[in-house]
Amino acid sequence: MSKESSCAKPTGMVLGDASQQNDSTHPETNLPETxxxxxxxxxxxxxDFQAPSYHxxxxxxxxxxxxxxxxxLLCFYPGDFTYV
Amino acid sequence: MLSVSVDSVFVHKMWNDHELSKMVDGGIPFHMVSDAAGNVGKIYGVYNESLGVEMRGRFIIDPDGIIQAMEVLTPPVGRRLAETIRQIKAFQHVRATQGKEATPAGWEPGQLTLTPGPGLVGRVWEVWQPNQER
Structure with a gap:
């Protein structure tokens, strides 16, 4: 999957592809950064949440x-103007 | 219906005005939520930190505010709206019977429901077969 055609903007990659996963563990604590x-x-x-919207x-x-x-029905999606 | 992405409300407006309104008469009728920092996506478990975007998460919430169903897909594969509608109708039926009836796999409105109880144990096969799922 090329960056240009991905539906997972902005970086674009197939999720689960281990070669592209970055290891984000904290160097001192060995815990996830986030x-x-x-x-x-x-x-x-x-x-519950409150957030800006266009309606x-x-x-x-x-x-x-x-x-x-x-x-x-609460639906999340990767991004406006993407393909799927 | 609420839709959520990390895009700004300004981009939501552009997408609605320049593309979605050409697919849906009158444009998108529901709120298009902007979750720029991914805070909503994080509590719903659909925000991907390394990509900075939200996965295709879908949550059915009943009138009591209880999450009855969730589905999360990675970005390249789209959803099937008909299945979501089928599930909502099934949950609405169960709710209308106050949980006395349950809906077997693939249930559509009008089809047979199951009434869980001791008498049904081991005898579901008498009233439901896999080929009834369409």
Missing amino acids: EVIMSARVGDKAP QGEFTEVKLSDNFGKWI
């Missing part, structure tokens, strides 16, 4: 919990 704090689990309350011509903010009471 702390991953995933807390979303099926069967548990969805972690129907307006720049606004959206808060997940303002939508509780309805079914919510």
